[in-house]
Amino acid sequence: FLANVREVSKQKSGIVRLQEQLLSDVLRLEMQINDKDDSITKIRNRIGDMKVLVVLDDVDHKDQLDALVGSQSGWFSGESITIVTCRDESIFKGRQKVIYMVLELDPAQSLKLFSQHAFKQPEPKSDWRGELSKKVVSISGGIPLCLHIFGSLFSDIKSIEGWESKLEQLKRDQNEEVHVRLKISYDSLDTKKQRIFLDMACFLIGWEDWEQAYPGELERWEARKGKKEYTMLMWEGSRLYPTDAIEELQRKFLISINDEHGTFEMHDQILDMGRNIVKQEPVATRFWKNNETSQMLQRTK
Structure with a gap:
């Protein structure tokens, strides 16, 4: 599992570090890599024939795919599976793929995810926080990112007045972290x-x-x-x-x-x-x- 591919790729030698992680995770050993082309050779030679499941999180350019799994048909065996999360489906142009658009969570799923981040449990507290949690969830639109951020926001608020104030603020203005993401x-x-x-x-x-x-x-x-x-x-x-x-x-x-x-x-x-x-x-x-x-x-x- 390679997380935050977009952000890591912006850093110096970011792609090389992702390639190193891919090799290390699959082979269960540390690999010394000189540069991007060296790592491509190692990936093809060492794990190209293996049956693997690779998950790439938040990819935003086809060059990242080319460097990590190969162009078009890829480097891995036909039984391998590559799962990619992205914001732009055009990066898959020319590749064999099945595109699945992730839908918003329903109210029950949303409440469960919010509660995990707000209370560290799958259900809200049974007091006043239960009803207010449902109101918070209703403005998230079922987006996991929002539920994660909202849960973290409310986890440190202990009073009903604090919850109500933060809820009104979120109704008026979009949370800054949600906005940026x-x-x-x-x-x-x-x-x-x-x-x-x-x-x-x-x-x-x-x-x-x-x-x-x-x-x-x-x-x-x-x-x-x-x-x-x-x-x-x-x-x-x-x-x-x-x-x-x-x-x-x-x-x-x-x-x-x-x-x-x-x-x-x-x-x-x-x-x-x-x-x-x-x-x-x-x-x-x-x-x-x-x-x-x-x-x-x-x-x-």
Whole structure:
């Protein structure tokens, strides 16, 4: 099992260290490696014919795969299995593969994972923490990363007042660590694709207060706001080349498309991540709340 391949690869001689770990874990002995090419030769010669199970965690470039398991058909025997977790399925281009998209955890699974990190047991405490745990889990969206971080946050809070305060804070603002970890895929986009992603997060999904501001208009807006044909025209007019951008956003699992309704969809935590990026800009470029839009228009009169 090779953890955090993306992060380790950024470090000096990171790939070589991962190759050393692969050889050491499989052969159960220490290996002396001179450079990346030397380790590739050793991997092919020493374990190329072995039946192995290799798990690579958080791979973000095909070069990492080439250096650790070989290109296309790979170095290992036909009975070997390689499992790779990633944020972009395009790294598997040209390889024999089965792609499995990990789904969000259901409420029961989410509560169990949260409890493991918050209480070091599979179920929450039977007192007030039980009900509050369910409320925390409900805003995680079933994402294991969020449940892990949230569990750690609440593990050190002992009072009901502290729990309620932290819960309200998480409802208002996305946790910084969650934001940073989710933003990795966004940061890998070029500027034009980032603009399209932020447009989606701010304008096309989740206008909760539309009905309150414009009674009776929500149904009409819902029927149009996420429709691909309207938004594609807008982006094409701005020369953002949306067809390529949307394909990459899907490959990186930042968005999905509802084929039945022809609309864009986005996980709540991804949506919050996008809007937080806009909030942190030195000059506001997008508004999605009616009161903020009105205030901005009044200031510019």
